[in-house]
Amino acid sequence: MAHSIEEQVELTAKQQLQQAGVDFKFKTxxxxxxxxAALSKAESKSGGKGKNIxxxxxxxxxxxxxxxxxxxxxxxxxxxxEKRTDSGTLSLYTDRGVKDYxxxxxxxxxxxxxxxxxIIKYTKSYKEVIAIGYNGYSSADGKLHTELGVxxxxxxxxxxxxxxxxxxxxxxxxxxxxxxxxTAIHNLQLSEEEQELQTVDFENQIVKVLKDLNxxxxxxxxxxxxxxxxxxxxxxxAGLGAENVAPLRVEELNGDSGTYSNDGVKMLNKIKxxxxxxxxxxxxxxxxxxxFEQIIRDKNMYTxxxxxxxxxxxxxxxxxxIMPIFQSAKHLDFTGAMFNEFYSWLPFRPGDDKNDVVLTxxxxxxxxxxxxxxxxxxxxxxxxxxxxxxxxxxxxxMIQDAREQIKSPKELRLKEDQxxxxxxxxxxxxxxxxxxxxxxxxxxxxxxxxxxxEDSLQYNGKYNQAIKDEKDKDFPANVFLLNPPYSAPGSGxxxxxxxxxxxxxxxxxxxxxxxAGAGQAKDYAQRILKHSTLLASIHMTEKLFIGKASVQTAxxxxxxxxxxxxxxxxxxxxxxxxxYKRANRKKASNSVNLSDNDHAKExxxxxxxxxxxRAVTQSYLKPEDYIEDTITLNGDDWTFxxxxxxxxxxxxxxxxxxVADYLAWEVSNLLKHKKEEDSLGKF
Numbered sequence: 001m002a003h004s005i006e007e008q009v010e011l012t013a014k015q016q017l018q019q020a021g022v023d024f025k026f027k028t029x030x031x032x033x034x035x036x037a038a039l040s041k042a043e044s045k046s047g048g049k050g051k052n053i054x055x056x057x058x059x060x061x062x063x064x065x066x067x068x069x070x071x072x073x074x075x076x077x078x079x080x081x082e083k084r085t086d087s088g089t090l091s092l093y094t095d096r097g098v099k100d101y102x103x104x105x106x107x108x109x110x111x112x113x114x115x116x117x118x119i120i121k122y123t124k125s126y127k128e129v130i131a132i133g134y135n136g137y138s139s140a141d142g143k144l145h146t147e148l149g150v151x152x153x154x155x156x157x158x159x160x161x162x163x164x165x166x167x168x169x170x171x172x173x174x175x176x177x178x179x180x181x182x183t184a185i186h187n188l189q190l191s192e193e194e195q196e197l198q199t200v201d202f203e204n205q206i207v208k209v210l211k212d213l214n215x216x217x218x219x220x221x222x223x224x225x226x227x228x229x230x231x232x233x234x235x236x237x238a239g240l241g242a243e244n245v246a247p248l249r250v251e252e253l254n255g256d257s258g259t260y261s262n263d264g265v266k267m268l269n270k271i272k273x274x275x276x277x278x279x280x281x282x283x284x285x286x287x288x289x290x291x292f293e294q295i296i297r298d299k300n301m302y303t304x305x306x307x308x309x310x311x312x313x314x315x316x317x318x319x320x321x322i323m324p325i326f327q328s329a330k331h332l333d334f335t336g337a338m339f340n341e342f343y344s345w346l347p348f349r350p351g352d353d354k355n356d357v358v359l360t361x362x363x364x365x366x367x368x369x370x371x372x373x374x375x376x377x378x379x380x381x382x383x384x385x386x387x388x389x390x391x392x393x394x395x396x397x398m399i400q401d402a403r404e405q406i407k408s409p410k411e412l413r414l415k416e417d418q419x420x421x422x423x424x425x426x427x428x429x430x431x432x433x434x435x436x437x438x439x440x441x442x443x444x445x446x447x448x449x450x451x452x453x454e455d456s457l458q459y460n461g462k463y464n465q466a467i468k469d470e471k472d473k474d475f476p477a478n479v480f481l482l483n484p485p486y487s488a489p490g491s492g493x494x495x496x497x498x499x500x501x502x503x504x505x506x507x508x509x510x511x512x513x514x515x516a517g518a519g520q521a522k523d524y525a526q527r528i529l530k531h532s533t534l535l536a537s538i539h540m541t542e543k544l545f546i547g548k549a550s551v552q553t554a555x556x557x558x559x560x561x562x563x564x565x566x567x568x569x570x571x572x573x574x575x576x577x578x579x580y581k582r583a584n585r586k587k588a589s590n591s592v593n594l595s596d597n598d599h600a601k602e603x604x605x606x607x608x609x610x611x612x613x614r615a616v617t618q619s620y621l622k623p624e625d626y627i628e629d630t631i632t633l634n635g636d637d638w639t640f641x642x643x644x645x646x647x648x649x650x651x652x653x654x655x656x657x658x659v660a661d662y663l664a665w666e667v668s669n670l671l672k673h674k675k676e677e678d679s680l681g682k683f
Contacts, residue, residue, distance in 0.1 A: 005144075006076030009136030010055055012146060013074060013170060017056070020174040025057040032059065034123050035069055041320075042118030045111055047101040054115045060130070060173065063182050069119050070130040070173075073111035078137035082109035082149050090151075090161050092117065093201055109133030109149035113161050116153040121324030127155040128185075130164070152185050158198040162188040196601065202325060203337070203362070209321045210341040213314070221310040227295045228342040230432055233335060233439045234292045235318040236326065238270040242277040245270075250319055253312035255304040263309040264302035268292060278442060281465050287453050288435050326443065335436040335443075336362075336387035359386050360483045360511060361594075363580075363604065364544070365393035368509035370608050371536070371557050372479045376402040376415060378423065378506075380479040383456040383495045385426030388437035390481035395424060395444055421449050425463070425475050427456040450475070456495060461502040478506030480560070486513045486551060490521035497524050500532050505561040508532065514539065514554035517638025525635025529564040534631060536571040536611045539640040543582045556638060557611065566630055571611055572640045574625035579603040 017024045025031050035057075044050040058070035075081070083103040084090050092113055094100050103110045109131070116129035133149040148168070151161040164184050165172075172181055190198075213232070217223040223231065241247035248270040253263040271292055275285045295301065302309045308316075336359045369390070374380065380394040398419045406412040424441070428434040434453040441451055450465050463470040480499050484492025491513040500508060517525060517537065536557040544553055579600030603620045610616060610626065629643040637643070 004076040005136060005138055006074055008144065009076045009134060009146060010074040012136065012144065013056060013072065013134050016170040017058075017173065020171050022058060022060070022170075022173045027053050027055060029057065031057045031069065034125055035059075035119055038119050038122035039115065041122045042114075045101065045105045045114055047099065052115055052118060054112070055134075058173075060178075063179050067126075068128055068130060069116075069126050070132065071112050071115035071119070072132045072134055073108045073115065075106075075108040075133070075135045076137065077135070078145075080107055081133055081135040081147050083107040089197060091197075091201065093204070107133065108135045109151065109161075112149075113151065113153060116151075116161075117159055120153065120155050120159065129153050131161065132170075134170075152188055157188070157190055158195065158202070160190060160194050160198045162190070164188070199362075205325050206322075206337050207341065209317075209325065210338060213317050213321070214342055216317070217310075217314065221305070221313060222300070223310060223314070225342060226432075229335070229338050230291050230435060231295055231301075231314060232318060232322070232338060232342075233435060234267065234271045234296065235315050236322065236439065236443075237274040238267055239315070239319050239323050240274060242274055245273045245277050248315070250312065250316055253309065253315060255302075255307065255309055255312070257303070262302040263311040264296040264298075267311055267315070268296050280438075284438065284451075284453070284465075287431055288438060291431055291435050335440045336389045336392075339387055339433070339436060360389050361544070362389065362393065363600070364511065365389045365481070366397070367604050367608065368481055368511065368555060369393045369397050369479075371509050371555070371611060372481065372507040373612070374398060374401075374479055376405060376419065378479045379425075379476050380423065380481060381425040381427075381475060381477045381499065382481050383427050383459070383499050384482060384484045384492075385428040385437045385451065386433055386483070388426055388440040388451065390483070391424045391426050391437070392440060392444060394479065394481065395419060398423065420444070422463075422470060425450040425452070425477070427452045427454050427459055429453070429455050457498060459498070474502075477503050478560075480506070480508035480510075482508070483511040490524035491516035493521045493524035493528065497528055500528060500558070500560055503560045506559075507535075508558040508560055510556050510558075511540070511553055512556065514552045514639055517554065517556055517635070518642065519636035522635040525638065526633060528558070529633050529635060531563055532558040532560045533562045533564045533568055534570050534638060535559055536573065537638050537640060538573045538575050538607065541576050541578055541580075541582075546582045554639060564631070564633065566633060568630065569628045570631055570638075572627040572629060572643045573607060573610070573621070574640050574644075575603075575607060575621075577603075579620070 014024065030036050039052040039054070042052055044052055054071045055074040056072035058072070060068050060070050062068055082090060083100075083106070085094060085100075090109070090113070092100060092104060092110065100110070104114045105111065110133070112131035112133050116131035119126050119129050129152075131151045131153055134146065135148075136144055136146040138144060146169070148170075150164045150167050150172075152164050153159055153161050164181070171177070214228065217228055218225070238248040248267065252266055256262050259265075268289075272285075272289060275288060280288075296311065301311050305313075339359055369380075372378075374394050374397045376398050378394065378398055380391065380398075382388075382390045385391065399416055402412060402415045402419065406415055420441075426437055426441075428437050428451070431453060434451065437451045450463055452459070452464055454464070461474050463473055463475055465471060477499070480496075480503065482492075482495060482499070484495045486492050488494055490497075492510075493512065493516050496508065496510050496512075513520075534556060536555075538555040538557075540553045540555060542550075542552050545551065577598075579596060579598040579602070581595045581597040583594075599620055602618065606616055606618070606620055608614075610621075624644075627640070627643050627645070631637045
C-alpha cells in the first residue's frame with residue numbers, strides 16, 4: 001500500500017489559501033455554530049453518529065456580500081481524488097441507491113461532497129456549498145504532485161455536484177478572482193439527464209426511509225397503518241415552520257401527560273400555526289385539523305414508551321431522515337410515495353373504498369402531462385386528485401417552460417406565482433387523501449390554493465376558494481388529467497364526461513380500465529365523442545400497479561371541443577413492453593421494485609413523439625405495435641386489440657418454415673428408429 005503524504009498535502013493547501021488572503025479554519029476550529037451543529041448532526045463518513053471533521057473549512061464572502069461555506073477534504077495517495085459509480089456519475093450513492101460510505105471515507109471529493117450535503121440538509125442559512133477534494137502524491141523523484149476537484153452543491157440543483165472548473169491550486173479564492181468564481185457558479189445548469197438521475201436517487205432514498213419508518217411504527221409503536229400517512233404529513237408541517245413560526249424542536253416533546261402539555265397538544269398547536277400562516281380558507285384548515293386531531297389526541301400516541309412517546313419517536317425520524325430529503329426534492333409527489341408505502345400494509349377487503357385508491361407512478365403522470373402539451377399557459381385540473389401527483393407533474397412542466405421562455409427574473413417570478421396560485425385545480429372527495437394533496441402542493445411552493453374537498457360529480461367548475469376575486473369565476477381548464485376510481489360508473493368515464501363538458505378546448509389524458517373503451521361504458525363513451533376527438537389509445541402493461549391492483553389499463557387521449565369525425569385516424573399503441581421491470585417486494589428498495597432494464601425513458605419519449613407527430617430518431621416499438629385506424633361512434637372500439645390486424649394468408653416464408661419443420665421431424669423419427677434397432681441388436 002502506498003504511503004500517504006496527507007499532512008504534507010494539507011500544509012500545501014493551507015499555504016495557498018494564506019497566499020490568497022483567505023481566512024480558513026482548521027479541523028477543530030469553529031466556523032460558526034450553525035454549520036458545526038449540522039456537521040455534528042449528520043451521519044459520519046462511515047455512516048455512524050460521530051462528528052464530521054473536514055480538513056479545512058472556510059466561510060467565503062462572495063462579491064454580493066453573501067457567505068458561502070467551503071469544505072475541503074485532503075488525501076495523500078495517488079488515485080484518491082474522487083470515486084464515481086459504475087455508471088460514471090459522481091454520487092454519494094451507488095447505482096442501487098445505497099449510501100457509499102467507503103467512497104465517502106476514502107476519496108477526497110466524495111468526502112467533501114458529504115460535508116456539503118450535510119450542511120445543506122441540516123442548516124437553514126446555507127443552501128449552497130463549495131466542495132473541494134484536494135489530493136497529492138510523490139513521484140519517484142520525490143516531487144509533489146497535487147490535483148483538485150472543485151464542485152458546487154446546492155439545494156436548487158437537487159444536491160447534484162456540478163464541477164465549477166479546472167484548477168491546479170487554490171488561488172482562485174483570492175479576492176480579485178471571486179467575480180469570475182461567482183459567474184462560473186451562476187452559469188451552472190443541470191441537464192435533463194442529471195435531473196432524472198437525481199430524481200431516481202431521491203425516490204430511492206424516500207422509499208428506503210419510509211419503509212424503515214413503517215416497520216418501526218408497526219413493530220415498536222403499534223400505530224395503525226391507516227393513521228401513519230396523516231401522522232407523518234402533520235409532522236412535516238410542524239417540522240417545516242414558516243415565517244415567524246419556528247419549527248417544532250424534538251426537545252420540546254418531553255413526554256408530559258398533562259391535558260394541555262402532552263406531546264400531542266404540542267404537535268397539534270404547531271400544525272395549526274403552520275396552517276394559519278399559510279392563510280388557507282377556513283373550511284380547508286378545519287378539514288385538515290380535524291384529521292390530525294383524531295389521530296394525535298389519542299392517549300396512546302402521547303403516552304411514553306421506554307421514555308419517549310410514539311409521537312416523539314416518529315418525529316425524530318421525520319426531522320432527521322425525511323425532512324432533509326424532502327426539502328431537496330420538492331418537485332416529487334412526496335405524499336404519494338408515503339401513501340403507496342404506508343397503505344400497502346393495509347389488508348384488502350371487498351367493498352373497501354381504500355382499495356379504489358391507487359396513486360399513479362411519477363413517470364406516468366409526467367408522460368400524460370406531456371401528451372396533453374402542458375406549457376406555462378396551461379390551466380390543469382384533475383377531478384380525482386388523490387395526492388396531487390398529476391398536478392405536481394403538470395406544475396413541473398409549466399414552470400420548466402416558463403423558465404425557458406421568460407428571461408426577466410421579475411416576470412418569471414410573477415409567472416411562477418400565477419401558475420401555482422391560479423393555474424392548477426384538484427378535487428378529492430376523501431378527506432384523508434385530500435389532505436395529502438394539500439400538503440403536496442404546499443410543499444411545491446403553495447399551489448394548494450385550489451385543492452377542493454368536494455364531490456367532483458357535483459362540482460360547479462369554479463375556483464371555489466377565497467383567493468382574491470377568483471372564488472366565483474369559472475376555472476378556464478384546457479388540460480384534464482385523470483386516473484379515476486375504476487369502481488365508479490363507466491369504470492370512471494363518468495368523471496371524464498363531467499369534466500370535458502365544462503371545457504371548450506384543450507386536451508385530456510385518462511388512465512382508466514381498458515374495457516371502458518371496449519363496450520363496458522358505451523353510453524358514456526358515445527356522449528364523450530359528441531364533443532371530443534379520440535386522438536390515441538395506449539395499451540399499458542398489466543403490471544403497472546403491481547402489488548396494489550390487478551387491472552388492465554389504457555390511456556385514452558382526447559382533443560376537447562371537436563366532435564369525433566369517423567374519418568379521423570386514431571393512433572393505437574401496444575405499450576405492454578415499456579422498458580421497466582417491476583417487482584413487489586415489501587422490503588426491497590425502489591430501484592429493485594422498479595428498474596429501467598430496456599430503455600424505458602427512450603420508449604416513453606418515442607410514444608410522445610409519435611402521438612405529437614414529432615420526429616422519431618430511434619424506434620423501440622415493433623411495427624405491429626403501432627396502428628393508425630378509424631373508430632365508430634359506438635364507443636366500443638377504443639382498444640388496441642380491436643384494431644390489431646391478424647394476417648391469415650400464408651406467405652412463401654410460412655411454407656418454407658412448415659416444410660423445414662416437417663423434414664426435421666422426419667429426420668428425428670429416422671434417427672429414433674435407427675437407435676431402437678441398434679439397441680435391440682445388443683441382446
